[in-house]
Amino acid sequence: MIKAHKIRLHPTSEQANYFVRAVGTARFVFNWALAEWKREYEAGEKPGAPALKKQFNAIRCQRSDLLHKLTTEVAKTSKLVAVEDLHVKGLVQNRCLSRSFSDAALGKLLDLLESKVPRAGGVLVKVGRFYPSSQLCHGCGSRRADLTLDERIYMCANPACSYVGDRDENASLNILQEAFRLVGT
Numbered sequence: 001m002i003k004a005h006k007i008r009l010h011p012t013s014e015q016a017n018y019f020v021r022a023v024g025t026a027r028f029v030f031n032w033a034l035a036e037w038k039r040e041y042e043a044g045e046k047p048g049a050p051a052l053k054k055q056f057n058a059i060r061c062q063r064s065d066l067l068h069k070l071t072t073e074v075a076k077t078s079k080l081v082a083v084e085d086l087h088v089k090g091l092v093q094n095r096c097l098s099r100s101f102s103d104a105a106l107g108k109l110l111d112l113l114e115s116k117v118p119r120a121g122g123v124l125v126k127v128g129r130f131y132p133s134s135q136l137c138h139g140c141g142s143r144r145a146d147l148t149l150d151e152r153i154y155m156c157a158n159p160a161c162s163y164v165g166d167r168d169e170n171a172s173l174n175i176l177q178e179a180f181r182l183v184g185t
């Protein structure tokens with residue numbers, strides 16, 4: 001009796017990307033639905049697949065709506081918008097960074113900004129993906145090549161500066177400074 005089949009796939013890098021993405025998203029939806037089912041069951045409600053599907057679609061629409069509102073607002077109020085030209089596909093391939101759902105939203109956010117900012121008369125500047133926005137200190141420009149992903153607080157190693165602040169805030173200030181440099185102001 002054959003109990004199992006073993007199949008080996010040799011996808012192209014594009015196909016491999018698609019698989020990782022699709023599987024990650026399916027896993028996200030499955031885990032979300034499982035948690036929601038459990039919550040409803042414990043609360044004495046009667047969970048059902050059609051209701052969960054409906055609920056999930058509503059969340060998806062909300063997200064899309066939010067992205068549209070956010071990008072319209074940014075395009076309307078900013079003359080210069082600086083973004084990091086993240087290699088979204090690369091992020092998906094990197095397993096410890098892979099969060100397919102948020103990656104998809106990030107890609108959509110960038111697409112929307114790309115179309116809306118110029119239409120509103122602004123300039124969208126993409127800072128290169130190899131620019132070390134997280135490692136640099138926005139205060140003194142010194143670099144911490146040893147910065148790890150779990151350090152959420154940036155601490156400058158330069159004793160003369162000793163800046164301490166939120167990692168993402170420091171990175172976004174660097175991206176803005178680099179964008180100003182790129183457009184020459």
Ligand SMILES: [Zn+2]
Pocket residue numbers: 137138139140141142156157158161162163
């Ligand atoms: Zn510093």
